[in-house]
Amino acid sequence: MDSAERQIYRAAIAGDRDAFETMIRTISRPLFAIAYGILQNREEAEDAVQDAFVKAWKSRWRVRDPEKFPAWLGSIARHRAHDILRRRRSVPLDDDLNQLAAEIEPDNAERHAQVRSALATLPELHRSAVALRYLEQMDYATIEQTLGLTNGALRGILGRALGALRKELKPALAAMS
Template identity: 30%
Template sequence: MHFVETRLAKLARAGDRDAFEELVQLYKDKIYHLAYRMLGNRQEAEDAVQETFLRVYMNLERYDEQQKFSTWIFRIGTNLCIDRLRKKKPNYSLDAELPEGEGGDWYSMLPSEDATPEDRVIVSETQRQIHRAIETMPDKYKSVVILKYLQDMSLQEIGEVLDMPVTTVKTRVHRGREFLRQQLEKLDSGK
C-alpha cells in the first residue's frame, strides 16, 4: 500500500488529477473519522477534510517520499483539527448530567465495522458517554488517544504524525486513558 500511495502522490504532483482523486478516495473517510472524533461536529469535520485535501494538494511538492503518505496526510489533518480546537472555546461542562451506563474497557466499546444492529444498541449509550468524555479531554491527549484507538496506529506512527518522541506518545496515551477512566467512573457513580 505504501508503494501505491507514493506512486499516486508522485503522479498527482506531476498534475495527474485522477491520481489525486484516488488519494482522496483512499483517505477521505479516515480523515473524516479523525476530524469528527476530534471536533465532535459533522460540519466542522467535513470542513476539516476539505481543508486537509486542499493543503495536501497545495503542498504535494513538499511530500517526502521516504515517509509514508498516510503519516504525512494524518499530520496535516491532525494539526488542522488541533488549530480548530484552539480557536474555539470549550462549550461543555464536565459535570453535565449524562445517563448512567456500564464502564469497562472504553476503547473496546468503540463501534466496530462489523457490529450487529443488536450490538450497536447495547453499546450505543456507552459509546455516547465515551465520545462525550473524549470531547472533554485536553487536546494534547485527545489527538494521541484518537490516533491510537480509533485509527489503530502504533505508538511509532503516532510519534511520526505528531512529530514527538515515542516516550511522550506513550505517556500521553496512558494519561489520556486515565482521564477517560475517571470521566466514565464519574458517570457510573452518577456524579
C-alpha cells in the first residue's frame, strides 16, 4: 500500500466523504469479486457491495489501522454476501444458472455451468480467492491484503482450491483434451 492510498484510507476513516467516495471507486471491484465468489450472481453481488459500503461508512470509527481498512471492507462484503446467500437458500440455484446459460452459446453454456457447479463445492474463502484472481487478475500479495490473509497463505489456498476444482472438472477436462 503506498502512502497516497494510506492517506485516503485515513481520511475516509476520519469521516472525509470525498476520500470515502474515492475509495469506493478503487475498491468496489475487488469487493464485487469477493461477493461474486460467494454468491455466483452479479446482481446479488452488486447489492452486497453496496450494502457493505453503507455499513462501512456507518461503522468506520471501529477501524484503528488504515492498513487494515481494505481487509475490513473485504470482511464486511463477505459477511453481507453470506447473509444474502443464507436468505435465498430456498431459491434453486439451477434456475439462475439455466437462465444465464440460455443466453450464451450452448457448448460454452454447458461448460460454464460445469465450472459454476464445481466452484459451488468450494469453501467460501476459496471461492472468493479464486474470484479475485480470475475476475480482477490481482497478484497474490494484493489478494492476501484484501482478504486479510497472512503473507504467503494464499498460495496454499489457491493450490487447494484449484486442485479440488480440477478433480471436480476431470470429466469435462478429459472431454476437452
